[in-house]
Amino acid sequence: MPFPSPGSDTASPSSRLPSPLQNAVSGVHEPLPARVEAALWRGHQLGGPVDESLSTGFAALDAVLPGGGWPCGSLTEILVPQFSVVELRLLLPVLGALTTARRAVALVGPPMDPHIPGLRHDCIHERHLIWSDVDTPKDRLWSTEQLVRSRKCGAVVAWLPHVRAENVRRLQVLASQCTGPVILCRPNSAARDASAAPLRLLARYETDWQIAIDVLKRKGPPLDEQLHLLSFPGGVQKIMTPRLRYYSRLRHRPSHVVVSTAAAAVHHRSEAPETSEH
């Protein structure tokens, strides 16, 4: 299409078109009818109609998730650098709430044996906890699929170290029929790959009883800030002392070095008050 040469024709076709700015919101804000407003989704809001969700037990995390909690009938991925370190801490509150409500919770292929005396501190009742002890990727996927398909589980948590994108997509389709959240724990190397899960979190261990959460994907605008959630697993809060609460401060204190000579001990004692001030 030939472009009009600049300057030859001042009334170019584009200048005759109405400016797109006329559609922009002018200074005078016309309020929308309440019915329209309720059905409207604006770009800056947390989006996506989530039918149902379960509170995560962490207020800060609830605030950034669409629907205000773990979405039911949908897939959620938790990516971790190393299995068994933080992912269960993140899930303990919701699993406790579900088993208290007599809903079954299934763990598929967890990295270690679940330990009931520790889980009981978070109100998880062993009667409603099912451990599917499978190892091969095929069995893990098959067990997860069967449990999700049954629609009778309050929650399904599956550890899938090796899973292909099409299998995740398949699970997401199946999960839409499930009544509870379906949570996949995957290694953080999967963060680079695309996934069909509508919600993806990256969880890392952090000192002083915290878990660092990056929301990699959610329905709504991307979240840049990192969340720091406080979690005391296995009933540690019952023996909590101020010293134990901030244990990172202990880390570099020389009092933990085994001191052999008396001179060093004197030196350390004179130094100790200084370090504790920091």
Next chain:
Amino acid sequence: MAVWALQFTPRVTILEDAVLMEVEASVRLFGGKRALRDRVVAEAEELGVAQAAWAPTGLAALALARCGIENGFKKPLQERLDKLPMGCLSAVREHEVTLAQTGCRTLSDVRRLPRGGLSRRFGKLMLLALDQAYGQVTESYRWEILPDTFKAKLELGFRVEHAPALLQGARRLLVQMCGWLCASHCGTTAFTLKWWHDAMRPRDAGDSGQLTVGTAQPSRDIEHLCRLLAEHLAKVTLLAPAGDLELTADVVHDLAGTNASLLPDAVEDGESLELVLERMAARLGPQAVKRCVVCEDHRQEWVAHWQPVGAPMPRKAASTTELPQPTWVLREPIKLAVRKDRPFYQGELQLLAGPQCIEGGWWDRDEAAGHGRNIVRDYWLAESEHAGLLWIFKARLDDGIGWFLHGVFG
């Protein structure tokens, strides 16, 4: 076949080469004529029924089935029957040749002949059959009685060499068994599939093999039993090609049917969780799907006992310690490296809280290994910058003191 039909109505009889059911009284129970017909036709097809038909009278239904017509209610019965050829009623077929020579083609032609002459020439039975088919004389049958036990045999149309392929034939038997269970208001918890090898088998194969499938709860759900059998058959290797199948219901329990509700309530859709877990255990092995039973023990290895899901749970759970405990445990403690008297696991460990001293088990002895299970351990909560919060213990070894990793607070 008749056994299968007994689930729909108690009035079932074998009429010549067909099975006849009187279902008028069962129509409401099965949700209307259309629903009942769909169910009967679908299941009959699996059983290998050539043609199903229904009509106001039994003989008319048989005649329609022989002519390949399914619905005898669409038009008035007389109109329907009049057009049928003579051969479709066996009492008339006996005299088909003679009647054809008199110019008869259809049933209506026969009925138009004078009754007195017909009765003298061909006997009363033919007239009676005609009248019964047209509903002018009542029919009477000897109804089938439900057998006390279920045992059904099936000869396969072809030799089967792989066990999973037996399922196709076994399903036909399962449909029969579920019909029998339904008619006797029972559910089965164990059934046996037996197969006979054909004559061309190797000498060491034996003449038959069998597989017993058990379920935790009594069931007569075809789909569930079929899937369960499929999982079990997947693990079986046939020693020789099989030609015949036999299915028996071994253990049978009373099982009431589900109550149909007047109001459309929140229907439990999908199969129950127990059925799913059972199928998973059938495929992956009983130890692959577990629930926990807590025991009164403070030694970490023996406080929790994981049992297969089918096993009964104790009514009252044992209590456990109020002190912090890890959420994950290792099956076998890992010995940690020690440098400068400090344990290492993915970096240096920092001891946060402890010790929790666990000592006990002198009464417990592992007979197989021949040593006691007495333990003396000091447990600590330790932190590693990479591996998180760990549950480690210090124990006395033959050559000094050793540190072990036994769990994770994760």
